Amino acid sequence: MILSETLRVENGNKKLMLGNEAIARGLLENGNGFSATYPGTPSSEIGNVMARAGSKNGSYFQYSINEKVAYETAYGASLAGLRSSVFMKHVGLNVASDPFVSSVYTGIGAGMVVMVADDPSMFSSQNEQDSRRYADLAHAPMIEPSTPQECKDFVKFVFEISEKYSIPVLYRTSTRVSHMRAPVELGEIMNAQRKNIDVKSIRNRTTAIPSNARILKNDLLHKMALLGNDSFFSSLNRIERYGSSRIGIITSGSSYNQSTDAIFSMGIEMNVLKLGLTNPIPQEITAQFLKENDIVLIVEELDPYLETKIRTYRDILGSGAIIHGKLDEYMPWSYEMNPDIVKNGIRKILGLNIEDTSIPKPASRPDFCPGCPHRSSFYTIKRALKLAGKPQTVITSDIGCYSLGYYEPYSAGDTMLDMGASISTGSGISLATGQRVVSFIGDSTFYHSGITALANAVRSGANMLIFILDNSTTAMTGQEPTPEKDAVVNGEEFTGLPLEGMIRACGVKDVITASSYNQKELMLTTMKALKSSGVTVVITRGECALINREEKAQRLKYQINTEKCSLCRNCIDDFHCPAIQEKPYGTIFIDSGECDGCGMCSDIYVCPFKAIEVVQ
Incomplete structure (x- = not known):
């Protein structure tokens, strides 16, 4: 579906929608005035729709720097009288759990939807967390839809429960509900209206100091007891x-x-x-x-x-x-x-015989897209480590497309825990062993939770080489913008936060920028950085292959000159671009339909025999 169609369809008509698109439509139909998110699959499409909605119903939307900030911002809008919503994947709720648990005590102003999408079978996640446990932990109401129609319709009940009991409501889906597609009967989009709420008048309730929280806990338990018997819902x-x-x-x-x-x-x-x-x-x-x-x-x-x-x-x-x-x-x-x-x-x-329902193994492992700048980065950095005599260097990785560097032939990732942990974990290993550790983190992940980790690593005297792989977007979840980029929000222009400036503000003195596509430059930069001490940061820059795809489709295409090819297999075994393939009888060729035209494979560091040439 073209996401803007989610907004155009009129009241009473039906439209095929993903569950996530239906949730976004439900927010618009129920006067949602403020939304915030940090993108995370399987919840990402909600933010994508709301971002395109703009001020369709007088609402505000933002991609926040992380889920905690997104939650607190939406909570503030709720206190000020706007129906608000925040959406995230299950591990994102871990990040937002601190304000979530406390806000259930303090209550809200206008209704607040807290949408979380779990990922059973871990299609795009590092664990199989059951976020329903947070409802118990926080004593929060929780609603679960089963179909796209319910995804839209139940938003109304979430807002009504939230406002009747002055409490944020957990709205939980899972991958199959978020990504199920079915016809949805639509209602009328409702303009957002701000309730007349004076934040100062509710300060005793919304200031969670112990003397207030003790009273609020009893009130909360009473609310939940009433809700369990509330026939209205x-x-x-x-x-x-x-x-x-x-x-x-x-x-x-x-x-x-x-x-x-x-x-x-x-x-x-x-x-x-x-x-x-x-x-x-x-x-x-x-x-x-x-x-x-x-x-x-x-x-x-x-x-x-x-x-x-x-x-x-x-x-x-x-x-x-x-x-x-x-x-x-x-x-x-x-x-x-x-x-x-x-x-x-x-x-x-x-009492019947059971049948085998074992989970089938995936047919193939995931891989970098053709033209992905991360492929060149990992290939070059791995070579540099080998040439420097340090192939056994501990490498800590992070959450994002670059986590695929874990797989062969790159093998660039000995740990991966959660957002921002590459720097924190690497710092701990360095401080415990005294060795120089290499860490990988993406630009969006760095803004999300790498900044504090970097400041801590510098302050503690860690010995680390940190690569920030800057591909100009939040790539894995749908090319959402990062804080580094200039943006227009509600018609107002905002200047992006420069990555180099943020790094230096954390106390890093040695900051180097290199192109992911210039393998010689990146090789020399890495070799030099490996010899330094303390915290060194190398920013590798190369735009995500999925950005401006139509423009990139006009790039030059490459082919293999079989007369020059020595069948050394470096392009297949070590560089490992999916566009470079092997025929059954041993000939290596480039699939023109897969080739992105980036030209990285023609570099002498990949093909020393210069057998990869531009198609004439």
Whole structure:
């Protein structure tokens, strides 16, 4: 879908939408006045739509420097009377967890949506975190949609709960809900309006000092107790009966879709309790379902979140319903749910033989795009380490496209933990061993959380060579802008924050800039920097291959002169560009459809025989 179409479609019409696009439309239909995010898959499309919306309904949008800042900024807008929203992926909620937990105590002004997208099976993430745990940790209400239509429609309930109880509401999706595409019936876009809220008048509530927080905690628990029995939001939950069976499934989110698929394909009679409000568990409808069913299977991805709560509630009720799920190994703990997994859970209940549902291994590993500047950087830096006699140097990496440097043939990454950790982890290794450590971090990640790590490394006297791979964008999540670039926000021009200036402000004296595409320059720069001591920063610059693709499509194309080619295989085995391929009988060629035209492979450092030439 062209994202701007999300905004053009009129009230009453239907449009195919991703779940994330539907959430953005829901925000616009419900008078959202302020949005902030740091992009992270699988939540990124919401920000992409809201950025294009501009002031469509009088709302403000920003790409914040990280999720904590995004949360606090949206919270401030809420206190000032604007319906606000903040969106992030699951690990982003870790970054924003400090203000999130405290703001649930203090409450908000106008309604506040806290959208988080989990990533079961870790398609684009370093862990399989279950963000539902944050709802328990913070005592926060939580709503989970299952379809793109619900993604849009449930936004209304999130705002209403938020404003009725003066509390931020966690709006949780997962990859399959965020990236599912289905027809969505649209409503009218509502203009944002600011409520007349005087921040000074609520200062006793919004200042979380201990004397206030003690009172606020009791108020919060009272709110959650009321919400669990609030029939006003009962339409978020429903019982579906398929036949006269006394066997049921309790589920939510994406797992609801897998459960109904399994029931229909097996042709069996079962009942389903679909929960849209998953914290607190709605008591009346849950008690009814446990009374109507003798055996209940809890179907949910990741942790036994619902199962633990419903088992406890069953015991309090004194219900005789038998509950199965993850805790008794009727359902698996890890990875995405699918209909076959649900079928096996049902087969166990019915005493039937189970089938193999093992997770298939990926067909191939991810790779840098043709023309990616990171390929040249890793190739050259690895050669420099070898020539300097330091091939065993510890290399710490970070979150972004450049994390693909971990794979062969580059092998440039011994650790990767979280955003900004390359510098912090490298600093710790350096201080513990005294050796010079090499770290890689991207420009967007550096602004996100590398600045504080760099300041700490300088202050602690670490011995590090840090490469900041500047490709002019937040590439992996959709080419969102970074703070380094000039920007126009609400019609006002803002000058970007220079990367070199930020680095020097952290106390780094030795800052060098080199082109990712100039392998000789980068080689000499790296060799020199390896001999220095203390914290040295090398900025490698090369624009992301996905930026200005139409313009780059007009670049020169390259071919291999088979008469000059010695079949040394350096271009395939060590440089490893996917456009350079090998025919079954050993001839190496360049796929013109894949070739980006960057010309890096024709460099003498890649092809010493000068066999890679411009197509005439």
